[in-house]
Amino acid sequence: xxxxxxxxxxxxxxxxxxxxxxxxxxxxxxxxxxxxxxxxxxxxxxxxxxxxxxxxxxxxxxxxxxxxxxxxxxxxxxxxxxxxxxxxxxxxxxxxxxxxxxxxxxxxxxxxxxxxxxxxxxxxxxxxxxxxxxxxxxxxxxxxxxxxxxxxxxxxxxxxxxxxxxxxxxxxxxxxxxxxxxxxxxxxxxxxxxxxxxxxxxxxxxxxxxxxxxxxxxxxxxxxxxxxxxxxxxxxxxxxxxxxxxxxxxxxxxxxxxxxxxxxxxxxxxxxxxxxxxxxxxxxxxxxxxxxxxxxxxxxxxxxxxxxxxxxxxxxxxxxxxxxxxxxxxxxxxxxxxxxxxxxxxxxxxxxxxxxxxxxxxxxxxxxxxxxxxxxxxxxxxxxxxxxxxxxxxxxxxxxxxxxxxxxxxxxx
Numbered sequence: 001x002x003x004x005x006x007x008x009x010x011x012x013x014x015x016x017x018x019x020x021x022x023x024x025x026x027x028x029x030x031x032x033x034x035x036x037x038x039x040x041x042x043x044x045x046x047x048x049x050x051x052x053x054x055x056x057x058x059x060x061x062x063x064x065x066x067x068x069x070x071x072x073x074x075x076x077x078x079x080x081x082x083x084x085x086x087x088x089x090x091x092x093x094x095x096x097x098x099x100x101x102x103x104x105x106x107x108x109x110x111x112x113x114x115x116x117x118x119x120x121x122x123x124x125x126x127x128x129x130x131x132x133x134x135x136x137x138x139x140x141x142x143x144x145x146x147x148x149x150x151x152x153x154x155x156x157x158x159x160x161x162x163x164x165x166x167x168x169x170x171x172x173x174x175x176x177x178x179x180x181x182x183x184x185x186x187x188x189x190x191x192x193x194x195x196x197x198x199x200x201x202x203x204x205x206x207x208x209x210x211x212x213x214x215x216x217x218x219x220x221x222x223x224x225x226x227x228x229x230x231x232x233x234x235x236x237x238x239x240x241x242x243x244x245x246x247x248x249x250x251x252x253x254x255x256x257x258x259x260x261x262x263x264x265x266x267x268x269x270x271x272x273x274x275x276x277x278x279x280x281x282x283x284x285x286x287x288x289x290x291x292x293x294x295x296x297x298x299x300x301x302x303x304x305x306x307x308x309x310x311x312x313x314x315x316x317x318x319x320x321x322x323x324x325x326x327x328x329x330x331x332x333x334x335x336x337x338x339x340x341x342x343x344x345x346x347x348x349x350x351x352x353x354x355x356x357x358x359x360x361x362x363x364x365x366x367x368x369x370x371x372x373x374x375x376x377x378x379x380x381x382x383x384x385x386x387x388x389x390x391x392x393x394x395x396x397x398x399x400x401x402x403x404x405x406x407x408x409x410x411x412x413x
Contacts, residue, residue, distance in 0.1 A: 003077055004060050004063060004064055004326055005326055005327075005328075005390075007056065007060050007077070007080050007081065007084065008057060008060050008321060008326045008327060008390070009387070009390040009391065010084045010088075011052060011053055011056040011057045011060070011084060012053070012057075012327075012383075012386060012387045012390055013387050014048050014052035014053050014056075014084065014087050014088065014091075015048075015049065015052070015053035015057075015314070015383055015387070016380075016383045016384050016386075016387045017048060017088075017091050018044075018045050018046075018048040018049040018052070018053060019376075019379060019380040019383040019384070020380055020384075021041045021042075021044055021045040021048075021091075022045050022376060022379075022380070023373075023376045023377060023379075023380040024036065024041060025038060025041055025042060025045065026369070026372055026373045026376040026377075027373060029369040029372070029373070030369040030370045030372070030373035031370075031373070037095065037098075039098075040094050040095050040096075040098050041094070041095055043094050043098070043099060044090060044091055044094035044095055047087070047090055047094070047107070048087050048090060048091060049309055050175075050178055050179070050309070051083070051087055051110060052083070052084060052087030052088070052090075053314070054183060054309070054313050054314070054317065055083075055114070055143070055178075055182070056080060056083055056084060056087075057317045057321065058139075058182075058183070058186045058187065058190075058317060059080060059117060059121070060080070060321075060326060061190055061317070061320055061321065061324060061326070062121065062136055062186065062190075063076060063121065063124075064324055064326060065132075065190065065193060065194075065324065066124075066125055066128075066132065066133065066136055066193075067121055067124040067125060068124075070120070070121065070124040073120050073123070073124060075116055075117070075119075075120035076117060076120045076121055076124070078116075079113040079114070079116040079117035079120065080113075080117060082109065082110075082113035082116075083110050083113045083114055083117070086106045086107070086109040086110040086113065087106075087110060089102070089106045090103060090106050090107060090110075093106060099153070099154075099157065104154060107150065108150075111147050111150055111151075114143070114147070115144070115147075118140050118143070118144060121140070122137065122140065125137070131189075131192065131199060131202050131203070131206070132189050132192060132193040134189075134206065135185050135186070135188060135189025135192070135206065136185075136186065136189050138185050138206075138210060139181070139182045139183075139184075139185035139186035139189065140182075142177050142178075142181030142182050142185065142213065143177070143178065143181070143182040145177050145181070146173070146174050146175075146176075146177035146178045146181060146182065147174075148173070149170045149171065149173040149174035149177075150174060152170050153167075153170055153171070153174075156170055165224050168223070168224075169220070169221060169224075172217075172220035172221070173217065173220070175220070176216065176217050176219075176220050177213070177217070179308050179309075179313070180213055180216055181213050183308070183312070183313050184209060184213075184274075185206075185209070187312070187313065187316050187317065187320075188205065188248065190316075190320050191252075191316065191320075192205075192251070194320065194323065195251075195255035195256070196255070197251035197252075197254070197255050198251060198254070201247045201248075201250055201251040202247075202251065204243075204244070204247045205244045205247045205248050205251070208240050208241070208243050208244035208247070209240070209241060209244045211240055212237040212238075212240035212241045212244070213237075214237075215233045215234070215236065215237040216234065216237035216238065216241065216281070218230050218231075218233040218234035218237065219234040219237065219238060219281055219284055219285060221234075222234060222284065222285070222287070222290045223290060223293075223294050231285055231286070231287065234284075234285045235282070235285035235286075238278065238281045238282040238284070238285050239282065241278040241281060241282075242278050242279065242282055244278075245274065245275050245278045248271065248274065248275075249271065249275060252267065252268075252271050256268070266315060266319050266341070267316070267319060269311060269315055269341070269345065270311065270312055270315045270316035270319070272311070273307050273308070273310075273311025273312040273315070273348075274312045276307060276311075277304070277307060277308055277312060280304055280307075292359045296355045296358055296359055299351050299352070299354050299355030299358065300351070300352060300355035300356070300359075302351055303348055303350075303351030303352035303355060304352070306344070306347060306348050306351065307348045307352070310340075310344035310345075310347070310348060310379075311344065311345070311348055314340075314344075315341065315344075318337065318340075318386070327389075327390060328389075328390070329389070330389050330392050331389075332385050332386075332388050332389035332392060333385070333386050333389030333390070334389075335382075335385050336381070336382045336383065336384065336385025336386035336387075336388070336389060337382065337386055338382070339378050339379070339381055339382030339385065340379055340382030340383055340386065341382070342378075343375050343376075343378035343379040343382060344379055344382075346375055347372065347375045347376065347379060350368075350371065350372065350375070351372070354368055
């Protein structure tokens with residue numbers, strides 16, 4: 001347990017650094033920042049948020065909840081540490097060199113370490129039945145599929161170049177199988193396991209999403225002119241995802257009915273973010289929506305990605321990390337969480353609603369970048385306080401876990 005707690009604390013540090021880079025990008029947009037390379041910081045920000053924070057934090061939860069036989073497997077813990085250290089180095093090399101040289105080495109090291117982790121963890125749960133193990137195995141499979149795009153990226157840049165259709169489609173392949181694949185199955189598997197949702201709901205959610213996840217990649221190709229049948233494939237996959245979301249909501253409403261209001265608020269925000277994600281994907285199957293999204297990428301597309309990263313992935317991961325005891329709560333952590341929670345919700349709401357307002361009315365708000373800057377400052381401060389809270393020894397730095405009722409520390413099974 002102590003080893004996993006240290007891993008989670010380091011992962012939360014990487015989340016804080018990703019949030020810091022996001023804050024610096026907002027500073028650049030709002031006021032300018034001499035010598036600042038926006039695109040390089042964006043690459044570091046996204047890689048560390050998805051891999052150093054999301055993937056490692058979800059993996060730590062998997063090891064704790066499902067990997068009873070992993071305690072004697074050094075490969076699991078060594079590979080997790082290598083992943084964390086390689087992401088920490090990427091925080092330095094991406095801003096300095098971009099996607100080349102040492103950055104490629106450290107990213108490759110992360111992927112290779114993740115392969116070792118995946119093999120060792122799958123060996124830990126080998127032969128175990130049950131729905132929750134099916135979710136976890138399938139999430140790892142989808143992650144492994146997503147990494148094919150990482151290996152393909154360097155040859156594409158060298159042979160074809162950046163800012164080409166193939167370059168962007170490769171990036172979207174990686175993102176799709178990561179956030180529509182790994183994170184959906186990894187986090188929903190934890191959710192169903194913790195709350196003991198009815199099996200028929202879980203089966204329906206699993207199979208509808210498992211069928212949809214591969215053709216749903218078509219939705220990531222619609223930014224570039226494609227044949228109409230590709231829109232049809234994407235629309236069919238999006239409908240399956242909406243049907244799956246119905247069973248998630250049905251199971252959620254039954255599972256949390258007896259929980260305190262703070263639990264319901266946090267879990268409800270995560271589930272609502274997921275539902276909005278699949279609804280947005282449904283609308284994105286229509287060409288006129290895609291055209292608007294591409295033209296308003298700084299608002300609609302960025303808002304959509306933050307809806308997934310902050311609203312769905314990070315909110316639920318933090319809830320289950322606290323729930324499992326991998327994160328020890330105190331005053332700093334609680335204050336940081338609520339600052340993160342509300343500023344994240346406000347940021348996503350403003351990005352999407354402002355994008356829609358520009359699309360429908362053409363209205364502009366002169367100080368939108370300055371407003372987003374201040375909101376991002378509170379978001380970054382929240383993640384910073386949460387990470388600092390993990391460093392406070394038990395019994396110091398204010399109230400300890402169990403004395404603050406605003407954030408759940410245990411959940412009903």
